[in-house]
Amino acid sequence: MKRSVFLYLKSILTTICHNVHYIEFTKNIKLNLQGEMTMKVAEAVIQCLKQENVRMVFGYPGATVVPIYEAFRRSDIEHVLVRQEQGAGHCASGYARATGEVGVCVVTSGPGATNVITAIAAAYMDSIPLVIITGQVKSVLIGKDVFQEVDITGATESFTKYNFLVKDAKSIPKTIKEAFYIANTGRKGPVLIDIPTDIMEEDMDFQYPESVNIRGYKPTTKGHFKQIKKVVDRLKTSERPIICVGGGVILGKAEKELKQFVEKCHIPVIHTLMGKGSMDENSEYYVGLIGTHGFAYANKAAENSDVLILIGARASDRTTFGVKTFAKKADIIHIDIDPAEIGKNLDTYIPIVGDCANIIADLTKEITPIETKNWLDEIKEWKENLKVVRKPTDKVNPKYVLKVVSDMVEEDAILTADVGQNQLWCARNFKITGDRKLLTSGGLGTMGYSLPAAIGAKLACPDKRVIAFAGDGGFQMSVFELGTVTEKNVNLIIVVFNNSGLGMVREIQNNRSLDEFGVNFRTNPDFIKLSEAYGLLAKRVANDNEFEEVFKEALNSDRAFLIECIVDPHERTF
DSSP states (O other), rough: OOOHHHHHHHHHHHHHHHHHHHHHHHHOOOOOOOSSSEHHHHHHHHHHHHTTTTOOOEEEEEGGGGHHHHHHHTSSSEEEOOOOHHHHHHHHHHHHHSSSOEEEEOOOOOOHHTTTTHHHHHHTTTTEEEEEEEEEEEEEGGGSOTTOOOOOOHHGGGGGSSEEOOOGOOOOOOHHHHHHHHHHHSSSEEEEEEEEEHHHHHHEEEOSOOOOOOTTOOOOOSOOOOHHHHHHHHTTTOSEEEEEOOOOHTTTOOOHHHHHHHHHHHHOEEEOOTTTTSEEEEEETEEEOOTSSSOOOHHHHHHHSEEEEESOOOOHHHSSTTTTTTTTTTTEEEEEETTTTTTSOOOOEEEEEEHHHHHHHHHHHHHOOOOOOOHHHHHHHHHTTTTTOOOSSOOOOHHHHHHHHHSSSTTOHHHHHHHSSHHHHHHHSSSSOOEEEEEESSSSOOOOOOHHHHHHHHHHOSSSOEEEEEEEEHHHHHHHHHHHHHHHTTTOOOEEEOOOBBHHHHHHHHHHHOOOOSSOOOOOOOOOHHHHHOOOOEEEEEHHHHHHHHHHHHHHHHEEEOOOOOOOOOOOOO
């Protein structure tokens, strides 16, 4: 009886609070004679975000964005206060990649804006849709080197898809509508909106545009039918075809179309680092990761193919080893939504510009099954003969850790990987099945990415398992975001591979017979005590058996849990 009364009273109070919240938000909104809403620009920014169905924003306030934060306070959009602006950008990236929606972050002018630059560049390289709202000094002071002024639109011009400096209050709805459209269409990417603080305080008549029409911006979505027919005709005579998948397939949500195409035409699939997760690794047609840190048998398959279909990939140096040596026996068919990528790094036999989901679906309709049994058998033989044998160690073996994680986590789990050896251990050893995802900074290779990206992913998908992997170096670049983990009660697992230094650079020095220099940490903090100080559960493991037991404990925990794995400093990537 007492409990039912309590719940009844609680529901009444919740309703009252919600109504007060709504009244407080709307009291600054008035109607003009034409029936349009009149409000401050700062309020209009929030209204625009609501029109774009934004549920969550990551940010760090400062003086120039106080008006926007006052509007946030009165809105029902959830604001996540991070511990540094770069974390806001990476959180937004993790959110975007976990949901397929546009990630949003808000930071102040000057150092706030420059702190988020690395996250913007990382999103640009990996084609992640973000909208970044930055505060700016008063309009009349721009260009006068006043306190916390920086030309952030100029600074980010080369690594944003587009950016805006707002000069007129009336332009806000159109600007934000265009920003979201640009960020999430064509080749996706970050868009920055810089708003002077005085403009935020101006009144405006609010009307949100229903559509977008940007002169000169019309992304191609359908592949040219004649080009598709050329691909079908070329595949009819192919004996050793292969598909190389990049991150564009995941961003384009084309995994289902890829599966249908592969199963109809029986072509094996290799992938880039960013393409991991585009195909279930239990498939008989799945081969593996290619490139500098890929599998020898996957690279050999590319090397011996006669047709290579490259889908949604940049063909970067880490994938191709260099243009002169990559797949020289193959006719390259390049499918990409960005025409600038086609032919940029590889000579292309048949180019197709457009949305990969549409193009793959069209190919599936036109294609007939191809006889590839001998080719598949040959690849399976290479896979067996070129398999890497795990070397024994008396410390924690990261490859074993990833096998345990693969065996124990759910089919929709999300992993985030930092940059360095831990990234490659994850890419090579974590098995993607079902709807699992691996989120990492591929193009820019940003250390410190994993933890904030995991926070964004977990807040976006609270019912999914999220596990962040990092080395002791990368972890310390964003360790302060443990404060965000605790404050927002983000229940994730963090695995830190502690090899007392920068393992990837150390491995490069060793490979070149150089003395180790500038790579060994003589004084690391106690990660267990540090995590506990932030309010997490934490344990250290010294060998593989200990990891398995502690990982089970972490899986059953209702709080964030950090596992520090002691790794041999000379443990190698392969």
